[in-house]
Amino acid sequence: MLASGLLGFWQEKGAADAVEKLLAVVRITATVIRDGKEVEVPIESVVPGDVVRLSAGDSVPGDCRILESNDLHADEATLTGETYPVEKTAGTLPEDTPLNRRTNTLFMGTHIVSGTATALVVKTGAATEFGKVSASLAARTPETAFEVGLRRFGYLLARVGLIMTLLIFAANVFLQRPVVDSFLFSVALAVGLTPQLLPAITSITLARGARRMAREKVIVRRVSSIENLGGMDVLCSDKTGTLTEGRVRLRSALDTEGDESAAVFFDAYLNAALETGYASPIDEAIRSHDQPDISGYEKLDEVPYDFVRKRLSVLVAHKNREGSVLVTKGALENVLAVCTRARRPEGTTVPVSEAEAGIRDHFADLSGHGFRVLGVARRELTSKTSVGREGEAEMTFVGLLVFSDPPKESAVGTVERLRDLGCSLKMITGDNRLVAASVAREVGLKEPAILTGGDIQRMSEPALVSRAVATEVFAEVEPNQKERIILALKKGGAAVGYLGDGINDAPALHAADVGLSVDSAADVAKEAADIVLLEKDLGVLVRGAEEGRATFANTLKYVFMATSANFGNMFSMAGASLFLPFLPLLPTQVLLTNFLTDLPETTIATDAVDRELVERPRRWDIGFVKNFMLVFGAVSSVFDYLTFGVLLLLLRAGMVEFRTGWFLESVVSACLIVLVVRTRRPFFRSRPGRYLTLATIAVVLLTLLLPYAPFAGVLGLAPVPPVFLLALGAIVAAYVLTAEVAKRVFYGRAEPQGRSEG
Structure with a gap:
């Protein structure tokens, strides 16, 4: 058990280290000012006293006091339940200001929707407002289907192990066997049934899958x-x-008649060039299309884009002209909704209802060809220097922006x-x-x-x-x-x-x-x-999904290997203990059997996966696993009892010879059966991974040599005559062939019912 535990610890530590390195690739960072310079640090490294720079899309790393801001809006839904983004500005508020009215504060757990800010971090972690309510908000992360399956599988084995331990212990005590030996034997049976390396194998397999997926840029x-x-x-x-x-390009700027219009583009450029909110690909496409001279204009205010209005408005003024202009762009329906007039190509305006049918026809035609179409509107104002959402009214619709993003x-x-x-x-x-x-x-x-x-x-x-x-x-x-x-x-x-x-x-x-x-x-x-x-590419995701299925397939291989051989051997051992005048295996031999059979299975993460196992989604099916355990456990037990009969009745084996013979048969058959149950194909048509093959061969050879080792007596083993080895070899060969036939019948019956072990 100690050796198995150390092996599991070493394997799991390696897996954890590998996963940590992969997570570092996509670690969330924050921009902080340290020693007068802006540096990127992991968000968990931000401490009180740091000055952070924030922009649209950034997560707030702690509770912060705003020092400077520009058109700043934050989404605080996770903390306050407020649906709409909240406008934030620098300033001083009374200490008892309610949480949802602290407009000069940014809170951990929220994020920036638009604008920019420089802020002083005041609190982090559990000291933040979000941290104070984390016990009620930060509910346990829901289990994945994989974790649910592992837990249910663990419950299944726990029930079987507990029942078997109690029954065997009671039976041996009833038969007046030594109480201590009976107890140790019963406990050893329970340990032998338990695939104690399952956590390690799971971690190894998942970590290796994560590394392989990283090579596929996932x-x-x-x-x-x-x-x-x-x-x-x-x-x-x-x-x-x-x-x-994913490279949005501005194809054209059209007036209300559907003709190219420099005036429409100029308004759109003013809007895109001067906005300071979320970095939109749409705005970048407009800015990169052309660069008209707007040096005479200055921005007075902005109404940032949000996902309800679906509009972005910028208030601008020309230094040589009176008044100001509000320029708006956004989804056509949402722009039309705030327009009362429409501009004709010659510059005159008409009620929007007169031009709306033609505008919608152009929109439908362009959209039907796969182009994304936005609306542009403007409103002349007299002396406005600031504007809010209410300013988006009584506007004049000026034209359409046509964008392309080909498949x-x-x-x-x-x-x-x-x-x-x-x-x-x-x-x-x-x-x-x-x-x-x-x-x-x-x-x-x-x-x-x-x-x-x-x-x-x-x-x-x-x-x-x-x-x-x-x-x-x-x-x-x-x-x-x-x-x-x-x-x-x-x-x-x-x-x-x-x-x-x-x-x-x-x-x-x-x-x-x-x-x-x-x-x-x-x-x-x-x-x-x-x-x-x-890479934002579905092709990358497809390869990642295939790796995910291969990883799941390898994890289930260990479950099948462990349950089929372990369940059969432990069941046979329990039954044999009831009619033999001695324990069929010593507790130390039970544990050594379990350790040796686990060794090849630690390499399962490197095993090759048959193509058909990644061709469709698979999920845990505990009923399927249970049936597999019963069928292949029964096959294993049949040949265990055949081994008992050969050893006792034909070879007249004594106590030590019996234990040695069954130890050899148990370990060798469990190692070789791995090659059968790891695939749905005939075992000779599915090549196992190199490390699995080498580990299987090494364990089989080591097992055959153990009875002849100088320390064999300490393990309760002794050399056996060649005829024993020949008889046991024939039994193992028959077992492998029978398991192959049973596998074909089992999967033949399971597949038509639509079952999958995933």
Whole structure:
């Protein structure tokens, strides 16, 4: 037991070290000013007294007093429940100001939605407001399906072990065997049944899987999520950067008649160049398209973009002109909603109702061809120097911005590969249904079923569960609806993965069975994710899913190996102890048997995985594991009792010879049966990994040499005649062949029922 424990500790320590190195690759950092310089430090290294720089997408590393700010808005929903971003500014407030009115303070556990700030860290960790309520808010992280399966498997073995220990101990005492020997033998049986290296094997396998996935540019932040990634049968993803190139380009700026317009572009450029909120790819596309001279303009105020208004407004003034201009861009519907007039190409304006039909026709045509279309509006003001959301009213609609983001060349093949792996893709996007449908068709989702955010808003939970399963594209989705979609899919029986990288994706990432983000994502998204992709590419994710399935397959191999041989041997030993005049094996021999049979299995993380085991999602099925244990344990017991009969009746073995003979048969058969149960194919058609092969050969040779070693007597072993070895060899060969036949019958019956051990 000590040797097994030390082996497990060494293996688990190596696995933990490997995982720690991988997590360092995607560690969340904060920008702090130290020694007069801005430096990036891990967020957990921020201490009271640090001065931090924050911008849109950043997580707040502690409770902070704002020193300077610019159009700063923070999302405090996790702390106060406030749905809308809260505007923050530097200043002084009374000490007894309520939490939700402390506009000069940023709180740990919240994140920046827009703007920038320089702030002094006052409290960190448990001393923060979030830390004070962490006992009620920071509920235990929900178990993954993999962890649930391991726990249920542990309960199964605990019940079997406890019942067997009590019954065997009672029977031996009833038969007037020595009480101490009977107790030690019973305990040894329980230990022998328990796959005590399962935690180590699980850690090793998952850590090795994490390293292999890292080579595929997939970093695992929570190793237990690897199984969930492999078991994922629905992947929800945005289209930008995953299905499309992710390089948004401004194709044209159009007036209300659909013609190119420099005036529309100029207004859009003013808006994009002077905004200081969230770094949007849309704004970057506008700024990189052209650079007109705006040196005569100055920014007076800004109404940052949020996911409810879906508009961004900038108030500007020209130094040589009277008054100011509010320029707004955003989703067409949301911009039209605040417009009362529309500008004609010649400069005149008309009621927006007269131009709206033509504007919508242009919008529908462009969207149907896969272009993203935004609206631009402006409002002339007299002496305004500041503006709020209420200023977005009575505006004049001036034109359309047309953006392109073509699908990746590899997208069709990737979607097809996902489908081959038994994983369906569902697109969740804020874009309108026409754009979403166009992109979906281009990447291989032919005639996709579409559900819009408006549809979802009107649906009851049962109706959404029913519709979500059959829907491939969710368009015009509000940020708060993403989580609802994920939960509906889970209620429909799917194992759901969600790929998100935005500030508003954190709730959906938490809700998914496996949350996926990218290294370039907002901090809040990376913190919520289980797995981080170093490239925003579904092809990378496909390879990661395959590695996840291979990792799960190897973990289950150990379960099958340990339960089939261990259960059979322990059951046989328990039965033999009842009719033999002596204990069939000494307690030390039971534990040595268990240790030797575990040695080859420690290499299982390096084993090759048959292709069919990664071709579809698999999840834990305790009923399947139990049936496997009973069937293959029974096969093992049949040949154990055959061994007893040969040793006692044919070879007339004495007590020491019997124990030696059965020790040899138990260890050698358990090692060789590994090569059978590790694959569903005939064992000779599935090549095991090199380390598993070498370890199996080494343990078999060591076992055969032990009875002839100088210290054999200490172990209760003795040399046996060659005829013993020949007879035992024949029994082991027959056992391997019988197990191979049993495997074919077992899987032949299990597969038509749709069972999978995952």
